Amino acid sequence: MQKTTSQKTKLGIMVLSGVLLFTIAIYLIGEKQSFFTQSFEITSVFKNVKGLRLGNNVRYLGINAGNVESIDIINDTAIKVTLKMDLKTKSFIKKNAFAKISSDGLVGDMVVNIEPGPGFSEGIEDNDQIMAYDPIATYEMLSTLSETNENAAMVTAGILQITNSINKGEGTLGMLVNDRKVAQDIRQIIKNLKETTRRSATLMEKLEDVSTLIKSDQNLMGVMLNDTSIASKVRLLINDLNSTGKEFNTMSKTLNSLINDLACGENSLVNTVAHDSLLKNDLKETLENINSGSQKFDENMEALKHHPLFKGYFKDKKDKKRKN
Template identity: 25%
Template sequence: MQNRSKKIRLGIFILIGTSILLFLIVYITAREFFRESDTYYVTFRDISVSGMETGSPVKYLGINVGTISKISINPEDITSIIVELALKPGTPIKEDAKADIVALGITGMKAIEIRGGTNEAKLLSPGSYIQAGSSLASEITGRAEVIAKKAENVLNNLQVFTHPDTLAQIITTFKKFSKLAQNADQAILKIDSLIAQNKQNLHFTLENAAKISDSILNVTHSLKETTEKINLLIQSDSINQIIGNTRDITQKLKESDISQLIEDLARVAKQTKELLEKVDDDINKGSKDFLENQEMLKATLRNLEEASRKINNNPSILIRKSKAKNLPDDLFKD
């Protein structure tokens, strides 16, 4: 009886466990089957997708956004592989985004990572094709080619560098550099000796240069002050008044009768010329009379001198009142 009850309990436990397991299997399968997703496609041409399997993750800048739902060969182009992606609804995929093949650690498993895309580009609608990017293998191959090319260039340069002619030129260049260094050393020693000998002169030269700099600075300040005064003078009312008066005079000259003014000036010049000629005649005539009067004055002085001499010699002449002959006053009576 006890064995039977144990068997019944064991059967019930197995039935319940099996039911729970079936329920979990159905639940997970149904969730994966009925889960909503946005489908996109990527076509890889002449690129190996080894290590990529259905269910491998799809990442967008490192974030899991879906899985690979299917991998198939394009029946119309056997060199290309079509990978179907099941992404979370609402994942923003831009038209300029690219799908790259990346490795998952060191296991050899591959995944898809979507990169690129700009804010200005339009969104791809579900069911569209995403541009295929590069794969890890192609990147390694490209880098290997670049490294090989650089290594080849290095080897070629080493071959050229180790050529006997090149080595001889390098040795000759080193010798020239050594000689140049010696000459430079000698030149520096000479310069040091010259500086030591002319230290006092250099000191005086520097002092004079400092004085000249101070003088230039003072002259600059003076010029600045003069410029400021000139600016103040230019901006003053006196200059404006002079300019205004000049403008008024110019305007009056424009409005006046220039021909009449010229005629008046010619008439005044003619009258002035006649006046000058008359003054010149009067001056000439006065000069002639002045010369005649001068001659008469000289004669009078001579007569006075002669009379003084006679009076001194013979004072009795004054008592006799003798009449002198040829007196200058007689000439005026005529």
């Protein structure tokens, strides 16, 4: 049976339609990678999707877990990306997870990577929105790097200028580096400081020993500082010494007067013992002892006046005397 032209035309149209439908179906299945699997959807809002396209892979911890379902522009700073995820990953993704767009290799397609967030969080639900992480753009990094290079160049130029000044001996630092005499003086100063520090440490050790000895009540100074009853006894002793000194001075004056009387009378003792050399020597030795004892006593009293423990007492007594 011969086929008519119309039948051939109809057959050609049917074949072309079948091929076209098959091509469309293959394309749709390619776009819908999870077409035959159970899935759920989540969204994330980015500032820049960096060339992300429909059907690009979505990865969770580096594992393919879905694909990009849709990309919608909300405004000039927000782009909503809908992700179709494999239902098997739902129990692992938490609400605090975040999404970021990166390249699949150096020249590969863009992919959406989902990373778990810090801390504990509840499991994600269908149509939940997770936080988006927008990394720094390449041009921003290049701009920052360029500015950093300029600053580094300025710092290098400044350091070079300072180095040249030091090499020329300019400024204080240059003088210290290039002048040997200054360096020697500094070494001597450091040496003197070390010696002073050593002596200070030795002095402090001695002062600590003296302080410990005073506090131990094993010497006169410690007893006088720590025993309050000693102060009154010392005052009495000083009063007695003052009285003794006054009496000693009076006795000395009396002896001088007596000696004058004895020397001037006709029947004086001088005339009596003028020819007795032994008695004369005894009297001379006695007077010398008296004068020596009086002088030593005055020196002791003067030393007591300047002693730190009795200085306040004599000062108070002097003030009272002035008031009277």
